[in-house]
Amino acid sequence: MTVSRRRVRAITRKELHEYRRNAAVVLAMAILPLVFLIQPLIQVFTLPPSAATALRHEHALLYMLAVPVLVPAVLAAYAVVGERLQGTLEPVIATPISREELLLGKALAAFIPSIAVAYGVFALFVAIVEIFAQPVVASAFIRGPELLAQLLFTPPLAAWSIWVGIAVSARASDPRTAGQLALLLSLPTVAITTLVAFGVVPATLPTALVLGAVLLLLDLLGWRAASAVVDRERLVTDAT
Amino acid sequence: MAGLGAPALSVRHLSKRFGDQIAFDDVCFEVELGEVFGFLGPNGAGKTTTVRTLGTLLAPTSGSATVAGLPLTPDNSAQIRRRIAIMPESPGLYLRLSVLENLRCFADLYEIPDPAGRIEHALRAVNLAGRAQDVCGALSKGMRQRVALARALLADPQVLFLDEPTSGLDPVAAREVHALIDGLRRRGVTVFLTTHRLQEAERQCDRVAILNTTLRMIGRPGELRERLFGRTLTVRTAGSLDDPGRVFAGLPGVRGWRPEGTAGYVVEVSEPEMAAPAVTRALVAAGADVLSISRTRHSLEDVYLELIDQDEPGSPT
Known part of the structure; x- marks a missing residue:
């Protein structure tokens, strides 16, 4: 299978242009992550310095790994069904583009802003805590391993969410159903990161390695599943 | 390229079914290079499905075809799509993007060398040279149809499938599209035109075929009469x-x-x-x-x- 980078880039660029000019998408991408800032910020600013030591045994920051899961799910869920309903998909698949190029282009277009938003929101949180929180609280919250986890787990989590979203989108008949279903199917990963964040699953190096391996495997399976359901015949006939 | 003298399209006993439902059955015809070929039929006759099948978007259930000189097989799909262009009934433009951005995207999908030159050429061909920066959502229906035609012309196709190109257009906009099809004929482009407008077919097409799931008749309009x-x-x-x-x-x-x-x-x-x-x-x-x-x-x-x-x-x- 040879992939044309030019075709992938064409789809990605087109999608990014469309996102930028769609106020609803920009708003959804801005609001959802900000909601995830509220809870940890309240915790940071209401926590007395004396209680900060206890926080060292929690991993509240990992809770923000939900951002790279939820943000791309909505974008990816719209990717195929949205175009199909607008009638813009048929001209695209009538060109020499391969299924893999179409998928990669759309996945990248969801991946790039989602990663930027996830890292951006996280960086904003870290900056607020470092600047405004009590130093004891700040050091309890912001620790090296969690920063590293955030950095490393964000891309594969986003990728999983994107493949799920695209696979759902290719089968769905309307974007709202696709969005809801994609969010629902992405929730298990949010549940796991939340369980780790609140100490139910121990946040240890072996846990991180196992979860990382599982996530990479899921990403591979997700890519295969999305490739299997994005079929020209289905895309054309489902639209009529 | 299709060989010299070889037809642009050759369809032999082609059928397409969706489960028990027959979209079209046992269709046979040939379209010569440079011919404007009309494909007529009522709603649900199988016209669009035929276009999609010949355009490699749907796999035929049985029969065979040659499209732009290549046998219609899964292995040839991408190569066939390089040689043809389909303009669907709905223009399918990205309405938030400008005319130029729309065309640029498709020029890249066809991997056209010198995209800027080709885009300019295609826009001139549809009389939209000055509208490249316009957002497609702000264009009239007729203009969107012209942009869609420019998009179809980008890759300089050997065979151009126009699916109801004047559907929903007012008489003035429809006349503009007719003039564009006349221009394509002069340039020697093979045009496969599906339409409901019988006057349009009579005026524009060298030959017509009438489809109602099966092919009912084919020939020059005068011969059919x-x-x-x-x-x-x-x-x-x-x-x-x-x-x-x-x-x-x-x-x-x-x-x-x-x-x-x-x-x-x-x-x-x-x-x-x-x-x-x-x-x-x-x-x-x-x-x-x-x-x-x-x-x-x-x-x-x-x-x-x-x-x-x-x-x-x-x-x-």
């Missing part, structure tokens, strides 16, 4: 003839006749030019006041309606 209705003269007299059978019987070249209205007759003839003088003389000899004798004109619409009516359940065949 003759094949379906034969050659006839329409006779108008001031009053009805006492014994029209005796007047028309035995005249050279006259095969039969039938009354039309109170003082009109349709006379089936082998050669209208040869039979008309004999019919006139016979009418005068019978004492009829002849108002007119003319060759009967059937439009493509008459042909179409006759064929489709024959397919209606319960209609006489």
Whole structure:
């Protein structure tokens, strides 16, 4: 299978242009992550310095790994069904583009802003805590391993969410159903990161390695599943 | 490239079914290079499905075809799509993007060298050279159709499929699209035009095919008229003839006749030019006041309606 980078880039660029000019998408991408800032910020600013030591045994920051899961799910869920309903998909698949190029282009277009938003929101949180929180609280919250986890787990989590979203989108008949279903199917990963964040699953190096391996495997399976359901015949006939 | 003399499209016993539902069945035709070929049929006749099948978007259930010189097989799909372009009924433009951004995206999908030059050329071909920066959502329906046509022309296709290109357009916008199709004909582009507009087909197409799940007829519009209705003269007299059978019987070249209205007759003839003088003389000899004798004109619409009516359940065949 040879992939044309030019075709992938064409789809990605087109999608990014469309996102930028769609106020609803920009708003959804801005609001959802900000909601995830509220809870940890309240915790940071209401926590007395004396209680900060206890926080060292929690991993509240990992809770923000939900951002790279939820943000791309909505974008990816719209990717195929949205175009199909607008009638813009048929001209695209009538060109020499391969299924893999179409998928990669759309996945990248969801991946790039989602990663930027996830890292951006996280960086904003870290900056607020470092600047405004009590130093004891700040050091309890912001620790090296969690920063590293955030950095490393964000891309594969986003990728999983994107493949799920695209696979759902290719089968769905309307974007709202696709969005809801994609969010629902992405929730298990949010549940796991939340369980780790609140100490139910121990946040240890072996846990991180196992979860990382599982996530990479899921990403591979997700890519295969999305490739299997994005079929020209289905895309054309489902639209009529 | 399709070989010299080879047809642009060659379709042999092609069928497409969706489960038990037949979209089109046992369709055979050829389209020559540079021909404007009309594909007519009622809603649900299988026109769009045929276009999608020949455009490699759907796999045929049975039969075979050659598209732009390549056999229609899964292995050739991408190569066929490089040689053809499809303009679907809905323009399918990205309405938030500008004309230029839309075309740039498709120029990249076709991996066109010198995209800027090709885009400029395509926009000039559809008379939209000054509108490259316009957002597509702000364009009229007719202009969107022209942008879609520019998009289809980007890759310089050997075969261009136009699916209902004037659907929903006002007469002025439709006329612009007709002019563009005329321009394509002059440039030697093979055009496969599906349409509901029979006048459009009659005016624009070298040959037409009428599809109603199966192919009902194919040929030049004039040939179809003759094949379906034969050659006839329409006779108008001031009053009805006492014994029209005796007047028309035995005249050279006259095969039969039938009354039309109170003082009109349709006379089936082998050669209208040869039979008309004999019919006139016979009418005068019978004492009829002849108002007119003319060759009967059937439009493509008459042909179409006759064929489709024959397919209606319960209609006489």
